[in-house]
Structure formats: C-alpha cells, structure tokens
Amino acid sequence: MGDNNELTVPLLPLRGLLVYPTMVLHLDVGRDKSVQALEKAMxxxxxxxxxxxxxxSIDEPSEDDLYHMGTLTKVKQMLKLPNGTIRVLVEGLQRAEIVEFMDREDHFAASLxxxxxxxxxxxxxxxxxxxxLQYFEQYIKMSKKISAETYSSVxxxxxxxxxxxxxxxHLPLKLKEKQEIxxxxxxxxxxxxxxxIIHNEKEVLNLEKKIGQRVKRSMERTQKEYYLREQLKAIQKELGDKEGKTGEVKELTxxxxxxGMPDHVKETALKELERYEKVPSTSAESAVIRNYIDWLVSLPWTKATEDDLNIRKAEQILNEEHYGLEKVKERVLEYLAVQQLTNSLKGPILCLAGPPGVGKTSLAKSIAKSLNRNFVRISLGGVRDESEIRGHRRTYVGAMPGRIIQGMKKAGTINPVFLLDEIDKMSSDFRGDPSSAMLEVLDPEQNHNFSDHYIEETYDLSKVMFIATANNLSTVPxxxxxxxxxxxxxxxxxxxxxxxxxxxxLPRQVRDHGLSKSQLQIRDDAFLQIIRHYTRxxxxxxxxxxxxxxxxxxxxxIVSEExxxxxxxxxxxxxxxxxPKFRYGEAEMEDQIGVATGLAYTTVGGDTLQIEVSLSAGKGKLVLTGKLGDVMKESAQAAFSYVRSKAKELGIDEDFHEKLDIHIHVPEGATPKDGPSxxxxxxxALVSALSGRPIRREVGMTGEITLRGRVLPIGGLKEKTLSAHRAGLTKIILxxxxxxxIDxxxxxxxxxxxxxxxSHVDEVLSHALAEGVNS
Structure with missing residues (x-):
C-alpha cells in the first residue's frame, strides 16, 4: 500500500454511518457546516x-469528536429536497487520515x-x-437477509x-467494529x-436458530394444547356437559x-383445585380430589346463627317441653346469661347422665331451640374405631371425615348444639380407642384446633355447645x-x-294414632294406676x-263399634x-322377722331390695346367695362380724355362731347385685332373725357398715329415694x-x-326394729 502527498479538502462529519473506498451510496445532509462543505467541494x-x-448526539463536533481515519470521496450528484435537506450521491475513492483539522467559519476542512x-x-x-468468500456464502445461507446477487457481485x-x-x-457490525476494519x-x-467476524456471526446465528426452534416447539405445543382444549370444549358443549371440567372448576372456584375459609385452608383448596384441573376425569384420583374439595366448601367456616339471648323466652320453651329437670334448665339459663354479658363464651360441654327414658336427648333438642341454634345428633353407641371420630387419611380407598366433621357439615353453622348420644357405649379394640380421640373434641382449651385426618386442616369447634348423654358414668374413662x-x-x-x-x-300418641282429644280421655286415677301397676x-x-x-x-x-x-x-x-304386671308398694303387708328392705341403685334408676335371713341348726356356717358381687359379700361378712361382737348388748345368744348356720339371700337370684350400700x-336383717324382733314394714334403708358399727355414706340417694317412694315406704334410714x-x-x-x-348401727336398729318379739 503506497502513500500519496497531502491534500486539503472540505470535511463532512457523518453520524451513525461509515463509507468504505469503492462504495457508492446516498447521504442526506442537513447541518449548515456540512452543506457549506458540500458546496465548497462542488x-x-x-x-x-x-x-x-x-x-x-453531538451537533457541532470538534476534532476530538471525530475518528481521524476516514474516506476520501467524490461527490457524484447533489439534489436539494423540499424540506431543506440535501441528498448527495458519493463514491468512496481511498482511505485517508487527517493530518491537520481546520475549522473554518462556514465549514470544516482537513489536510489529509x-x-x-x-x-x-x-x-x-x-x-x-x-x-x-466461502464463509460469506455460508453466512448468507444462514442469515437469509442478504440476496444471492450480492454474493455474486462480491x-x-x-x-x-x-x-x-x-x-x-454487508455484515451487521457495530460502527466501532467497522471503523476498526x-x-x-x-x-x-x-x-x-x-x-x-463471519465465524463469530455464524455461531451467533446457529444459537439463534436453536433458540428459535425451541421457542417454536414450545409455541406449537401450547397452540396444540389450546386447540385440543377448544375442541374438547366444543365436544363437551355438544354433549351438554356444561363445558366439562372448565365449567366445573369455575363453579368450584x-x-x-x-x-369464608381461613387463608391457609383456602390456599390448600385452590392448590387441590389446580391439581384437579390437570388430572384426567377418568383417573381415580380425580374423584378423590373432587370429594375433598366438596367437603372443604360444604363445611361451615364462618357461618353462625345468632343466639336468641332472651332468657325469659328460653325458660318458657324449656318449661313447656320438659316437666321438672330443674338443674339442667338452670345450667342452660346461666350459660345464656353469661353469653349475654360477654358475648364470647366458649361452648360448654355438658354431660346429661341418667337412666333410659328420662328425656336426655329430647332435652338437648329443647336447649337448641331455646338458644335458636341448629341441632345435630350423632350416636356413639358401638363406635370402637378411632377413625370414626377423627376420619380416615385420604390415602385410603373410600376415606371420609370423622363423625364430628360430618356432624358440622350437617349442622351448617359453626355454633350448633351438638349432641353426642350414648358416650358411655363407646368401646375400644385393636383398631384404636375412640374415647381418646374424643378428648380433643371435648377439651375447651384444645378444640379450637381440632384436627381431622381427612380434612387435614385444623377446624374450630370452640363455639359448639356439646351435650353428651350417658346411662352409666362408670364406663366412661x-x-x-x-x-x-x-x-x-x-x-x-x-x-x-x-x-x-x-x-x-298422651297428646303425642293421640295425634300419632289419628285420634282427637275428644275421642279419648284418661282420668288421673287411671294414669296413676298405669304408672304404679304397669310400669316400673x-x-x-x-x-x-x-x-x-x-x-x-x-x-x-271407635272404628268397629262406632x-x-x-x-x-x-x-x-x-x-x-x-x-297388672307389677305390685305397687313393695313394702310388706305386715312386719316380718329377718326380712329388711334395702334401697339399691341401678343403671335404670333406683330399686328396692328385700334381704332375707334364715337360721338353721348347724355349726356357724354363713351362706350367701342371690348372685352377689364381691363388695356385697364383704358387706355381709362385716355385718356378721359386727353382730357377733355386739351379741350380748343386742340380746342375742353369744355363741349363736357355734350352734346355727346362717343363710343370707337376696331374691331375684338371676339378677347380679353389687355395691357398698x-x-x-x-x-x-341378721339382728332381727337372731333376736326374733320383727322389722318395720314401712322402713327402707341404705348405708355401708364398718366392723365397729359406723354407718358410711353412699351414692345415688335421689334414685334410691324415688324407688322407696314408688314402693310405698314412708321412713328412710340413711x-x-x-x-x-336430701336437697x-x-x-x-x-x-x-x-x-x-x-351414724351408728345402734340408731338404725332402734328405728328399724319393732318393739314386740314374735315367737
């Protein structure tokens, strides 16, 4: 490459453009100094x-703002455009470098x-x-932005x-790279x-191509899915399927x-719904997820009934529907009063204990009515599997929530009156202990976070009023x-x-049998007759x-005889x-020797018990019959020892235990009897038989005895007293x-x-034994 002598010509600064030697191209020139430079050249x-x-971005460049290497060009043509800009056609001649930059008044010039x-x-x-050339050909094929004619000319x-x-x-280079060339x-x-440069561009094009193919594949897949979904919608619509899962998912959303679920439950529900949408309808999992979501949306999370805090009205409802039962009514009204004052009391957990038929279940219904709450009842009789209370895990086939959650769904509100019927009839076996699962349900400190295996999310039971019923509390843990x-x-x-x-x-039975009040009338004496002689x-x-x-x-x-x-x-x-099926008044017709009337407590209420003592010649053997339990046998032994120690004071032959065999019998031998009373x-009965003094027929008694003759307290006094009253006794020793x-x-x-x-047996005998001695 040779050098020429220096040459001074006008200088035209270019913005964003570079001209190589031998290149012919159009330029638009607008800056004053550039226009003047062009005119000077012409x-x-x-x-x-x-x-x-x-x-x-610089409008008026200085020498430092310009690259010193440029191109000496020849102006081939110059044309003024209507907007004042000049369009020129230039042809690159050769490379040239600024030796001296000249900023003249109206244009730039340079010595080159x-x-x-x-x-x-x-x-x-x-x-x-x-x-x-080979690389350029390959690049043209890959790029597809340059025509084949360009390659031919090159x-x-x-x-x-x-x-x-x-x-x-022709390459997509930055201006700086072109300037370097x-x-x-x-x-x-x-x-x-x-x-x-071409090699690098080919690499970039290869990469672009791969990315483009990947994006295209992804686009095609998305478009395909969209197309198939639209087809599926159309098919489902034709079949009348209400847009299939799409409509179903929208409805569930x-x-x-x-x-009104808490946030954490809502999040779980929406996640499960997302899974449900993706799982095919024919899959077994689809039904499992759908069932789970249905349970979540059907449970009450915030819906509650407003308590009717009118105590007078509540008392009226309880009194209308139930006669007696003062303690229970009083407890419910107390709860209502506190609720009215605080408006935030946790639901109480009551247990109504008593014999069958006294109205425990119907009382719970009345409580719900008096509080203006929904009522739900579940029976726990025979429940022996823990999952009946807590539910099964969803991994099991046919899994379901436990009875508590089922009851809440049935109630439809978060504050119902929830009756747990027969809580004493739950039993435990190898499948688990349901009573242990009930501990969380019935603990006011824990049940706001009750956990059911099926639902998995915690559920608040603290606003529920639980009422349990039981016949026999001794079997409840x-x-x-x-x-x-x-x-x-x-x-x-x-x-x-x-x-x-x-x-x-009677009104209920008259109504149920299609009769009217005027068609059947029962007098009070007939009612008493039925109560005394046909029921016990x-x-x-x-x-x-x-x-x-x-x-x-x-x-x-009425129908046949008109x-x-x-x-x-x-x-x-x-x-x-x-x-008559029963003899009213179990009390004896006259005073008897060796027959005492005891008062007993059973799971169906109280009862009277005749205790008979028979003496026969022998060697002091004590025989106990009547299917007695261990506690009752020990009571008999204690009574026997006491009578022996006090024989002289009681006017009994002191060595009776060496001459007589004593047989103590409690009638109705088929019925088991036990208890300390x-x-x-x-x-x-022993003192009466041994002394020959009769026992007063109108006296009933209950109490445990010690060897020293002390009388100890017993339980179930109310039931025992009622049975004594039913039996026609008038004096009760307790x-x-x-x-x-007694209250x-x-x-x-x-x-x-x-x-x-x-407090001592001596007092019992003075009240129970008649004065005379029967021979």
Whole structure:
C-alpha cells in the first residue's frame, strides 16, 4: 500500500454511518457546516473527506469528536429536497487520515494523508479470499437477509482489500467494529479479521436458530394444547356437559371464594383445585380430589346463627317441653346469661347422665331451640374405631371425615348444639380407642384446633355447645369425664310422671294414632294406676308404650263399634292393658322377722331390695346367695362380724355362731347385685332373725357398715329415694353424711317421706326394729 502527498479538502462529519473506498451510496445532509462543505467541494474538484463522529448526539463536533481515519470521496450528484435537506450521491475513492483539522467559519476542512491499495496478489491472499468468500456464502445461507446477487457481485471482485471492505459493509457490525476494519491498512490482516467476524456471526446465528426452534416447539405445543382444549370444549358443549371440567372448576372456584375459609385452608383448596384441573376425569384420583374439595366448601367456616339471648323466652320453651329437670334448665339459663354479658363464651360441654327414658336427648333438642341454634345428633353407641371420630387419611380407598366433621357439615353453622348420644357405649379394640380421640373434641382449651385426618386442616369447634348423654358414668374413662360438666337426671316421681303423661305423652300418641282429644280421655286415677301397676322404670318410655297400646285399642273401638268417645278410669284400665304386671308398694303387708328392705341403685334408676335371713341348726356356717358381687359379700361378712361382737348388748345368744348356720339371700337370684350400700340392711336383717324382733314394714334403708358399727355414706340417694317412694315406704334410714343430698330430692317426695339420719348401727336398729318379739 503506497502513500500519496497531502491534500486539503472540505470535511463532512457523518453520524451513525461509515463509507468504505469503492462504495457508492446516498447521504442526506442537513447541518449548515456540512452543506457549506458540500458546496465548497462542488466548486472545487468535487472531492470531500467523510469521517464518522464518535458520538452521534453531538451537533457541532470538534476534532476530538471525530475518528481521524476516514474516506476520501467524490461527490457524484447533489439534489436539494423540499424540506431543506440535501441528498448527495458519493463514491468512496481511498482511505485517508487527517493530518491537520481546520475549522473554518462556514465549514470544516482537513489536510489529509491518503493511502493507495492494489498491490500484487500472492498465494496467501488468494487462499484468504477464498476462505472469506466461502464463509460469506455460508453466512448468507444462514442469515437469509442478504440476496444471492450480492454474493455474486462480491465473488467477482479481484482485489483482496476491496473484497474485505465490501463484505464488511454487508455484515451487521457495530460502527466501532467497522471503523476498526477501515483503520486496518494491511489487507491480509483485514481479511483475517473479516473471517474471524463471519465465524463469530455464524455461531451467533446457529444459537439463534436453536433458540428459535425451541421457542417454536414450545409455541406449537401450547397452540396444540389450546386447540385440543377448544375442541374438547366444543365436544363437551355438544354433549351438554356444561363445558366439562372448565365449567366445573369455575363453579368450584366461586364456591371456594364464598365459603369464608381461613387463608391457609383456602390456599390448600385452590392448590387441590389446580391439581384437579390437570388430572384426567377418568383417573381415580380425580374423584378423590373432587370429594375433598366438596367437603372443604360444604363445611361451615364462618357461618353462625345468632343466639336468641332472651332468657325469659328460653325458660318458657324449656318449661313447656320438659316437666321438672330443674338443674339442667338452670345450667342452660346461666350459660345464656353469661353469653349475654360477654358475648364470647366458649361452648360448654355438658354431660346429661341418667337412666333410659328420662328425656336426655329430647332435652338437648329443647336447649337448641331455646338458644335458636341448629341441632345435630350423632350416636356413639358401638363406635370402637378411632377413625370414626377423627376420619380416615385420604390415602385410603373410600376415606371420609370423622363423625364430628360430618356432624358440622350437617349442622351448617359453626355454633350448633351438638349432641353426642350414648358416650358411655363407646368401646375400644385393636383398631384404636375412640374415647381418646374424643378428648380433643371435648377439651375447651384444645378444640379450637381440632384436627381431622381427612380434612387435614385444623377446624374450630370452640363455639359448639356439646351435650353428651350417658346411662352409666362408670364406663366412661376418667380423662373424658374430667372434660365434661356432669348433670345427673335421676328419674321422675309419680307426680312428675303424671304431668308428663298428661301434658306430653298422651297428646303425642293421640295425634300419632289419628285420634282427637275428644275421642279419648284418661282420668288421673287411671294414669296413676298405669304408672304404679304397669310400669316400673325411672323414665317414661314404658309408660308411653302403655299409652300407645290404649290409643290403638281406642282406635279399634271407635272404628268397629262406632263409639264417639272412650273414657278410661282406674276400673277399666285392666280391660285395655290386661292384668297388672307389677305390685305397687313393695313394702310388706305386715312386719316380718329377718326380712329388711334395702334401697339399691341401678343403671335404670333406683330399686328396692328385700334381704332375707334364715337360721338353721348347724355349726356357724354363713351362706350367701342371690348372685352377689364381691363388695356385697364383704358387706355381709362385716355385718356378721359386727353382730357377733355386739351379741350380748343386742340380746342375742353369744355363741349363736357355734350352734346355727346362717343363710343370707337376696331374691331375684338371676339378677347380679353389687355395691357398698347394703351393709346396714344385712346387719338389721341378721339382728332381727337372731333376736326374733320383727322389722318395720314401712322402713327402707341404705348405708355401708364398718366392723365397729359406723354407718358410711353412699351414692345415688335421689334414685334410691324415688324407688322407696314408688314402693310405698314412708321412713328412710340413711347415713348422716348424706344429709347434703336430701336437697336434690323432689319436694313432693321429700314431703311424703320421713328421713332418719344415722351414724351408728345402734340408731338404725332402734328405728328399724319393732318393739314386740314374735315367737
């Protein structure tokens, strides 16, 4: 490459553009100094120097803002456009470098050093040209942005440097890179640089192609899925499937939004819904997820009934529907009063304990009605599997929530009255202990976070009013009893039964049997006859059955004999119910020797017990019969030892135990009997038999005995007293320590009985034994 002499020509700065030698192109010129430079060139020899600005944003560049290497060009044509801009056609002649920059008043000029090209080619030049051309061809094929004609025109070029410049002008290079090539004067070096640039561009194009294919594949898959979904929608629509799963998912989303779930539960529900949408409808998992979501949306999370805090109204409802049961009513009204004052009381957990038929379940319904709450009942009788309470895990086939969650769904509110019926009938086996699962349900400190295996999310039971019922508290585990407030319903007095039969049972049975009030009338004396001679129970179930029997027979008489009215009194009860089943007044007709009346407590209420003592010649053997339990046998032994130690004081032959065999029997040998309350009764019967003094027939007794003759307290006094009253006894002997329990006995029964409080057997004997001695 040769150098020419220096040359001074006008200078035109270019913005964002670079011109190589031999290139012909149009330029639009607008800046004043540039226009003046052009005009100066046209006046002279049409030569102008083009160089590129380093920063295109500068309007009036100085020498430092311009690259010093540029191109000497010839202005071929110049045209003024209507907007004042001048369009020129220039042809690059040769590389030139600024020797001296001149900023004249109206234009820039420069003194230049020019560089000639066109030396003789050697073999290396040829090889580089071929490589460069081959790379350029490959690039054109990959890029598809350059036409095949361009390649042909480039291939015809003979000069290596010119070929490099033309290829460079067609490559997508940054201005800085193009300037570097312009400044590379050595042709071999320039061609090597072009080969390297094309190689890099090919790599970039390859990468672009791969990315493009990947994006296309992804797009195609998405489009395919969209297309298939649209087809599926169309098919489902034709089949009347309400847009299939899409419609179903939308419906479920709305339900989840409206369910009022806590945030963590809502999040779980929406995640499961997302899974449900993706799982095919034919899959078994689809049904499992759908069932789970249905349970979540159907449970009450925030919906509650507003308590009717009108205490007078609540009391009226309880009194209308139930006669007696003062303690329970009082407890419910107390709860209502506290609720009215605080408005945030945790639901109490009550346990109504008592014999069958006393109205425990119907009382729970009345409580719900008086509170204006929803009522739900589950029966725990025979439940022996823990998962019945806590639910099964969803991994099991046919998994379901436990009975508590099922009950809450049925209730539909978070604050129902929830009846756990027959809590004493739960049993445990190898499948688990349901009573342990109930501990969390019935603990006011824990049940706000109740965990069901199926639902998995915690559920708040703290606003629920739980009421449990039990016949026999002895079978309920201690920890469970500890969580409940026990309210004992002992049974009804004759007077209470009379009221219940008249006001509740008879009207219901008359209605159920299609009769009217005027068609059947039962007198009070007939009611008492039925209560005394046809039923023996603490509750009123058997009484209701007897009334149902009367209603059936009445219905038949009215239909077949065309009578308009049936009246039942104590005389014609026998015609309707047959002969009496029980003897009213178990008290003996006269005073008996060796027969004492004891009072017993059973799971169906209280009962009277005759204890008989028989003496026969022998060697002091003590025989106990009547299917007695261990506790009762020990009471008999203690009574026997006491009588032996006090024989002289009691006026009994001191060596009776060496001459006589003693047989103690409690009738109804088929019925098992046990308990610690027969001690004083056995002792009284023994003393009576050995001394020949009769026992007063109207006296009943209960109490445990010690070897020193002390009388210890017993339980179940209310039930025992009611049975004594039913049996026609008038005097009750009971331990002094049981004095506090007398208040629990209904007033009508208290007034009809005489209570004798004793602390020693001597006092018992003085009240129980008659004065005379029967021979």
């Amino acid at each position: 006046v002279d020899d049409h030569l102008i120097f083009l160089t590129t600005q380093k920063d295109i 050093k020019t560089y000639e090209e066109g030396r003789a080619k050697d073999v290396e030049d040829e090889a580089l040209m071929r490589t460069m 291939a015809d070029i003979e000069e290596p440097g010119r070929m490099a410049d033309i290829i460079s002008s 312009l400044e590379t004067l050595d042709e071999k070096e320039r061609m090597n640089r072009i080969i390297e 709305d339900k989840i939004e409206l369910a 201690g920890p469970l009893l500890d969580r409940m407030e026990i309210i004992t319903i002992a049974g009804y007095t004759e007077l209470e039964k009379l009221h219940i039969a008249k006001d509740h049972l 129970e603490a509750g009123v179930r058997s009484l209701e059955r007897q009334l149902a029997s009367i209603c059936r027979k009445t219905a038949r008489i 009578k308009k009215r049936v009246v039942i009194n104590d005389k014609n009860v026998v015609d309707f119910l047959g002969k 027969a001690g004083i009764t056995i002792a009284t 331990p002094k320590d049981n004095e506090k329990d 629990d006995i209904p007033e009508s029964v208290r007034n009809a009985l005489q209570f004798v409080l004793v």
